[in-house]
Amino acid sequence: MKKSAKINGRATITPPVSPYWTTADYAHETDVLRTEVWPAVQKFLAENWPGFSAAFTADDIVLCTLCWSEFEALTADEAADLSTRTDEHSIEGEPTCCRAALDEFRTERGIPAAQRGGAR
Incomplete structure (x- = not known):
């Protein structure tokens, strides 16, 4: 017998936004998320919830x-x-x-x- 279960959650982290930013500014914020914020999130998960996994995606x-x-x-x-x-x-x-x-x-x-x- 099949039993469905919801196993996927999504945490969204949104960097600050400014009406005066250029495309390069948005690219920089995405890079900060990828290189600084994301590793901190991964470390936090590993230390507090072993076995949990997560993935980084940047949506348009x-x-x-x-x-x-x-x-x-x-x-x-x-x-x-x-x-x-x-x-x-x-x-x-x-x-x-x-x-x-x-x-x-x-x-x-x-x-x-x-x-x-x-x-x-």
């Missing part, structure tokens, strides 16, 4: 050029759901990370501006 993320947060947008399901969309003009791909990105997105597509003072 897309940053909003207006708020410098991770870019987020509505899915098709979210755009159709009254509880998650901005208003009746919301469409798939509409930014949700900041109002400035939403305004820019709608202006570029000729979609009426979102009303101010709502849930967002």
Whole structure:
């Protein structure tokens, strides 16, 4: 008989982010994670939880050029759901990370501006 078990967890360590950084700055922070932070994490695991293993991966993320947060947008399901969309003009791909990105997105597509003072 098969028995499923969840055995994989993920710890995320995020370095600081600055809106003024270049690609080289982000590469430097990733290198610091790989060469300094990651070895410290491995040592901590070995000393405190023998037998645990971990792996280092660096994910690509897309940053909003207006708020410098991770870019987020509505899915098709979210755009159709009254509880998650901005208003009746919301469409798939509409930014949700900041109002400035939403305004820019709608202006570029000729979609009426979102009303101010709502849930967002």
